[in-house]
Amino acid sequence: MKVKEFAEKLELKRLTGESGLDKEITGVYACDLLSWVMSHAVKGNIWITVITNINIVAVAVLTEVSCIIVPEGLKVENVTIKKAQQQGIAILSSSMDTYGICCRAYTLLGK
Amino acid sequence: MRDLSLHLMDILQNSIAAKASKISVFIYTDTVQDELRIVVEDNGMGMEPEQLDLVADPFATSRSSREVGLGIPLFKASAERASGCLTIESMKGKGTIVTATFKISHIDRLPLGNVAETMVHVILSNPQLEVELTLHDSRDGSFHFSSAYINEMLGEVSISDYEIITWIRDYIDEGIKSNFGGVLNEIDY
Ligand SMILES: Nc1ncnc2c1ncn2[C@@H]1O[C@H](COP(=O)(O)OP(=O)(O)O)[C@@H](O)[C@H]1O
Numbered sequence A: 001m002k003v004k005e006f007a008e009k010l011e012l013k014r015l016t017g018e019s020g021l022d023k024e025i026t027g028v029y030a031c032d033l034l035s036w037v038m039s040h041a042v043k044g045n046i047w048i049t050v051i052t053n054i055n056i057v058a059v060a061v062l063t064e065v066s067c068i069i070v071p072e073g074l075k076v077e078n079v080t081i082k083k084a085q086q087q088g089i090a091i092l093s094s095s096m097d098t099y100g101i102c103c104r105a106y107t108l109l110g111k
Numbered sequence B: 001m002r003d004l005s006l007h008l009m010d011i012l013q014n015s016i017a018a019k020a021s022k023i024s025v026f027i028y029t030d031t032v033q034d035e036l037r038i039v040v041e042d043n044g045m046g047m048e049p050e051q052l053d054l055v056a057d058p059f060a061t062s063r064s065s066r067e068v069g070l071g072i073p074l075f076k077a078s079a080e081r082a083s084g085c086l087t088i089e090s091m092k093g094k095g096t097i098v099t100a101t102f103k104i105s106h107i108d109r110l111p112l113g114n115v116a117e118t119m120v121h122v123i124l125s126n127p128q129l130e131v132e133l134t135l136h137d138s139r140d141g142s143f144h145f146s147s148a149y150i151n152e153m154l155g156e157v158s159i160s161d162y163e164i165i166t167w168i169r170d171y172i173d174e175g176i177k178s179n180f181g182g183v184l185n186e187i188d189y
């Protein structure tokens, strides 16, 4: 499934507009310690995090995750959004919490 | 905690709980050392050496309302996660100095967050308290805010007035931008 379809099915808000919606999703990774995510997230994963500073864009570029989802309706700083757009990364926002997003992802993506 | 201004709020609440009448906050950046330093100095009741030894232990709170105190342990964890450290100097009856350092470029360094909002919140909920904020970057320049100075200038007018508070918030925001823009990657300047 592509990021775009996933975003539509979960009614996620596209904070970065059209950027990065074409990437293929391979699974889900949820963690907030960026140094840990750097060495554990897998290419194509949806990455769920409550961290919203500009470093998440750097980590997303490095790990080649398919997109970033911020849970619980968190606000994301403008610098982060601008950088994500430049780098072609989608940042999506959900009103659900991390567990809720994972559960929905499971029903859509399996395992 | 997601940003440093929330940690700062916690540390300021400790000083207020310790009956400080004056609190000074310093935020320094040193681009050569790649270090961010946050210092909170108060003239509150201070701590005995034995108490100081235990302060980083979350189960060593002096609160009666609950059994764990996490303000200092969490701030320490955030500093250490970014290759920094937290130190506390304290003297019973004199006051306390809490210093946290962070490696600026460390990927897990939390962003500054809304320091202006934290300061304004503290001023509004403690109108008698003298609050100072100093910002400085190693390149040059510095910024200073003092609630006592503002109070003196205002005379009869209250520092809690909506216009004054709005001015203070903008003034601090500007100070953050002009000192730390280009130094801390989260600052939009
Ligand atoms: N600035 C301070 N002055 C005096 N005592 C302090 C100060 N900061 C912390 N303490 C002491 O350290 C304890 C732990 O602080 P903290 O970790 O923030 O947890 P809490 O505030 O929830 O108790 C406090 O309960 C207090 O006894």
Ligand SMILES: [Mg+2]
Binding pocket: B010, B011, B013, B014, B069, B070, B071, B072
């Ligand atoms: Mg506390």
